[in-house]
Amino acid sequence: MPQVFEEFVRKALFHELSPMEHKAHPSLDLLLKGLSGDLAPDMRSRLAAHLATCPQCFDRWRKLGELLEEEERVLETKAKAASLPELLRQREEARHINRVRSWLGSITAPFRLRPALAFSAAAIAALIIALGVTIPLLKGTNARLSSLTQEVASLKEEIASLSAGFTIPSHIPSPPSREELGRLVKEAQGIDDPWQRSLFLASRLSSFGITIPASLDLKSTRTYTVKPHDTWETIAERELGDKALWTILYLLNVKEVPKGELSPGQEIRIPEKR
Amino acid sequence: MREERLFYWDMLLRGEEVGLEEVRQLAAKASADAPEEEKAAWVLLLSAVELLRTGTPSQRCHLRAYLRYQISQAGGKRGHKPIDPRELEQAGLDELLSIGPINWGEALEPCREKTRGSVDYSAKQRIEARLKEMCRRWWEELFGAPPKVLMEGGE
Numbered sequence: 001m002p003q004v005f006e007e008f009v010r011k012a013l014f015h016e017l018s019p020m021e022h023k024a025h026p027s028l029d030l031l032l033k034g035l036s037g038d039l040a041p042d043m044r045s046r047l048a049a050h051l052a053t054c055p056q057c058f059d060r061w062r063k064l065g066e067l068l069e070e071e072e073r074v075l076e077t078k079a080k081a082a083s084l085p086e087l088l089r090q091r092e093e094a095r096h097i098n099r100v101r102s103w104l105g106s107i108t109a110p111f112r113l114r115p116a117l118a119f120s121a122a123a124i125a126a127l128i129i130a131l132g133v134t135i136p137l138l139k140g141t142n143a144r145l146s147s148l149t150q151e152v153a154s155l156k157e158e159i160a161s162l163s164a165g166f167t168i169p170s171h172i173p174s175p176p177s178r179e180e181l182g183r184l185v186k187e188a189q190g191i192d193d194p195w196q197r198s199l200f201l202a203s204r205l206s207s208f209g210i211t212i213p214a215s216l217d218l219k220s221t222r223t224y225t226v227k228p229h230d231t232w233e234t235i236a237e238r239e240l241g242d243k244a245l246w247t248i249l250y251l252l253n254v255k256e257v258p259k260g261e262l263s264p265g266q267e268i269r270i271p272e273k274r
Numbered sequence: 275m276r277e278e279r280l281f282y283w284d285m286l287l288r289g290e291e292v293g294l295e296e297v298r299q300l301a302a303k304a305s306a307d308a309p310e311e312e313k314a315a316w317v318l319l320l321s322a323v324e325l326l327r328t329g330t331p332s333q334r335c336h337l338r339a340y341l342r343y344q345i346s347q348a349g350g351k352r353g354h355k356p357i358d359p360r361e362l363e364q365a366g367l368d369e370l371l372s373i374g375p376i377n378w379g380e381a382l383e384p385c386r387e388k389t390r391g392s393v394d395y396s397a398k399q400r401i402e403a404r405l406k407e408m409c410r411r412w413w414e415e416l417f418g419a420p421p422k423v424l425m426e427g428g429e
Contacts (some may be wrong), residue, residue: 005406006344006425012318012377013348015311016280017371034368048367049280052349062372148315 020053032063035068065077181247188254198271201251216240221252221269228264239270275300275312279319284367287341294325306417313417314409320416321408329404335385336394336401338363343381343398346370359383 026034026047033039051058072233182203191197198221224239232250237243250260253268262268278300301316313326325337347365353372361369363384370376378416386393406424413420 004423005402005409008314008409008421009318009344009402009405010348012311012314013344016276016283016315017345017349018278041285041288045281045284045288045290045366048284049277052280052284052367052371053277058352058368058371061368065372113291 019055022050022054022057025054025057026050028064031057031064032068035065061066071209078223184251185254188251189258192255197255198252201248205248205251213240213242213245216271218273220272222272223267224270226262226264226266226268230262232260232262235268235270275304276315279315280367282319282323282339284344286322286326287338287345287370288364288366289338292326294323294327301412301416303372304416310421312380313350313413316416317409317412318405320412321405324412325404326410332385333401333404336382336397337405339378339382339397340401340405342370342379343376346373346376346381349375351375 030043030047031041034044039047051061123178184201187204188197188201191200224235226235232246233243236246240249249268249270250257252271254260257266257268282292282297285390295330297320302319304312304316311318323343326334329337342362342365349371351374353374355372355374357373357380359380362380365373378395382393382397385397410420410424413424
């Protein structure tokens with residue numbers, strides 16, 4: 001009968017767990033360590049074996065456990081209460097905001113009571129703002145306009161001086177070197193507008209002693225069709241009156257004739273004579 | 275010696291390994307003239323140690339549930355702490371006694387996932403039968419002829 005065996009087991013275990021006299025008892029420290037799980041497995045089982053047969057220690061251990069649990073609950077509550085200062089701070093902030101709101105309310109109260117007064121005040125404020133914004137803007141625009149006018153005037157003077165000083169030289173005192181000519185070619189190639197290009201060339205070539213003759217109008221150019229056996233020099237001599245001016249011709253057309261190789265039927269630009 | 279046995283019971287309940295030979299040597303010191311309860315206690319402990327070492331995982335789980343159940347019943351109403359099923363698997367003697375008597379379903383809680391949540395009452399009978407068989411063998415080995423209770427309903 002299984003029930004009989006269960007009786008056998010229960011009797012055996014009842015015998016095991018029945019109270020007995022102990023010569024020594026665990027210290028408070030040991031009990032506390034046991035409750036907090038700080039004991040090694042061996043010590044923990046020794047303590048459990050003692051508690052199972054010592055009602056006094058078992059009661060003490062149980063009460064200590066209850067006290068510890070209560071203490072943990074208190075600590076948890078205290079931890080939650082730590083947010084109380086934060087709550088007070090938030091309330092204080094809210095109070096400050098309310099104070100500002102009420103101050104603003106006291107200022108705007110007359111306007112709320114009299115809409116016409118509010119409208120007039122708003123119109124005056126808008127006018128002040130508009131004036132405050134527009135006047136500095138106008139001042140700034142005027143300043144920009146005057147500086148641009150000055151810039152245009154100085155450019156005009158520069159152009160006039162450039163065109164006035166042009167004379168036809170009988171020879172080139174210091175012609176550009178290959179490298180310098182190469183740089184000029186590169187820079188001239190970067191300028192698309194022929195007028196700008198001619199101005200650029202006039203200013204740069206003058207530094208080499210090559211001046212654009214005043215008789216030549218670089219503002220207006222005409223088309224010239226290259227004939228057989230034409231070179232830059234022969235064209236310059238025939239069309240401009242000085243073969244030394246071939247560089248001007250070449251540089252004027254450097255965008256269209258990058259390598260400088262002329263071929264019959266090709267069209268190049270030549271400055272008009274005044 | 276009782277405190278020594280209880281030490282091993284606590285180890286077994288918590289899932290700690292206990293040496294069979296170590297316990298057997300202690301049990302062998304017990305005199306043939308010792309009270310029946312003492313003999314029964316040694317035999318039961320040895321059987322539990324052996325079954326927890328040699329049994330299948332299911333048998334081991336059911337045996338530990340059986341021991342939890344019987345120890346809590348034998349301990350009486352010493353405590354009334356609420357049961358936490360998550361802690362029951364690792365509960366030692368002190369925790370079990372502070373909980374107080376538990377039923378088979380509660381004791382079996384840590385094995386429940388293996389039985390799809392239902393309470394396996396037949397598991398208790400199966401583990402009892404196995405335990406009884408081992409107790410008889412150990413009694414014979416240590417103390418000679420086993421008592422009638424271990425012979426009834428035998429193989």
